[in-house]
Amino acid sequence: GAVVSQHPSWVICKSGTSVKIECRSLDFQATTMFWYRQFPKQSLMLMATSNEGSKATYEQGVEKDKFLINHASLTLSTLTVTSAHPEDSSFYICSARVSGRVTDTQYFGPGTRLTVL
């Protein structure tokens, strides 16, 4: 299957700082990537859809000025959590869409655990 990497795998930061998370498709090009957030014992909640060369599409309730997404190339999307606060602590997972003949499949990165002190 397709391989997606994320960096860093975990990060601890102080409240008020910004954190950048990278998502890369290693062996394929991804015109569309997705960013999810998962709180303990909950399902994955889609935050935004990242499209190469255009602005990201954010889900309702997700602040686009706080969660900056940049999809500058066909293999890289970045999520920047600006002015992070303890309530932003979560498991952030990206996925890349792979188009099939009939339908698409998503392959996930390993996730980034963010802890804001």
Add this chain to the structure above:
Amino acid sequence: QQPVQSPQAVILREGEDAVINCSSSKALYSVHWYRQKHGEAPVFLMILLKGGEQKGHEKISASFNEKKQQSSLYLTASQLSYSGTYFCGTVNYGQNFVFGPGTRLSVLP
């Protein structure tokens, strides 16, 4: 619209079977199944597209009943490695992919 999964949790002994159900209130175009282990990202298991379709990988299989707008994941002769949270992801016609709430499966020796 988030699909409904049942049961929420199940505990099995190694070698026992389990069924996890996923249903939607709207017509389904496709159903995707993932397994997530604690602290890790979800891993893709399989995708079902057509009503009546069944797929399998080793001792894990799934069916898709388009009329009932539901899919079931079957785990037979469960192994310890099957433990984790199973998510279905559904795609309704004209809508985006949505994950279900998950079913936590624990396989005990």
